[in-house]
Amino acid sequence: MILNVDLTSDTPIYQQLRDRIVEAIAEGVLTEGSLLPATRALAADFGINFHTVNKAYDLLRQQGLIRLNRGTGAVVTLTVADPPFRADWTARARTLLAEAAAKGLPPEEVLATCRSMLDSFGANQPKDTP
Amino acid sequence: MILNVDLTSDTPIYQQLRDRIVEAIAEGVLTEGSLLPATRALAADFGINFHTVNKAYDLLRQQGLIRLNRGTGAVVTLTVADPPFRADWTARARTLLAEAAAKGLPPEEVLATCRSMLDSFGANQPKDTP
């Protein structure tokens, strides 16, 4: 698994780490049961502090995407999207879409972009790769 | 114009202000040439410091959504979405959509939500309200 993290970016490292792992799950690179690298190992990989990785993993745990076990490590464990999550997600989507609309991006183009990204996620999904 | 800002939220006030104004532009509540409240007036309205409003306005200016004139005030002035903006927007959209996909939201449902929000933006647009 390759996680593209930019240490010079203005978005926090732990947030980038979280985002990249969420994307890996969506893409099907990480599936239910996949083992994530140990916090110290991943930190050494990027040359960052293991507390930073810990924070990213903790976020993912709070969002019900992984489970953390001592000795074993972090495992991807998907849980259903509950109403609070859906409400929060929709609000964030609304803001993002508003930004596109305010900047004059055509709605059809925005929708097409979203569709193609969702399709690319579904491409190698844990159904049955023929 | 009613801006819904939550002072107890963990997202910064200036960010919320920016988001609400972007949404107002997308909705057509604010159109090209609309005058925004003065920074001090808006700050007094919410019971916050005018520097905080200033920061929100500055963000909107950097994103080419408003122009700031001394004496006159802040005016909505739309500029075309340039390639850097599109790239940045697409990256953020990718992360948001990945979150939905990772939490198991059906792609059709996500797309339908996006479509309905984009439609609601286009509903009262500065074309010709019949």
Add this chain to the structure above:
DNA sequence: TGCTTGTTCTATAACTTATAGAGCAGGAAG
């Protein structure tokens, strides 16, 4: 036992957020 793993604690430096007050500078209107 020994190793790896997550977990918790304290501590520090740099940066961000929000507040506050003072003052400057340009445009509008009397």
Add this chain to the structure above:
DNA sequence: CTTCCTGCTCTATAAGTTATAGAACAAGCA
């Protein structure tokens, strides 16, 4: 010209966030 309103800039402060560091504890496994 003077007055007022506007954005803009400066310094300052308190609280919170981000990232670092080191130490130690606790659960799981071989």
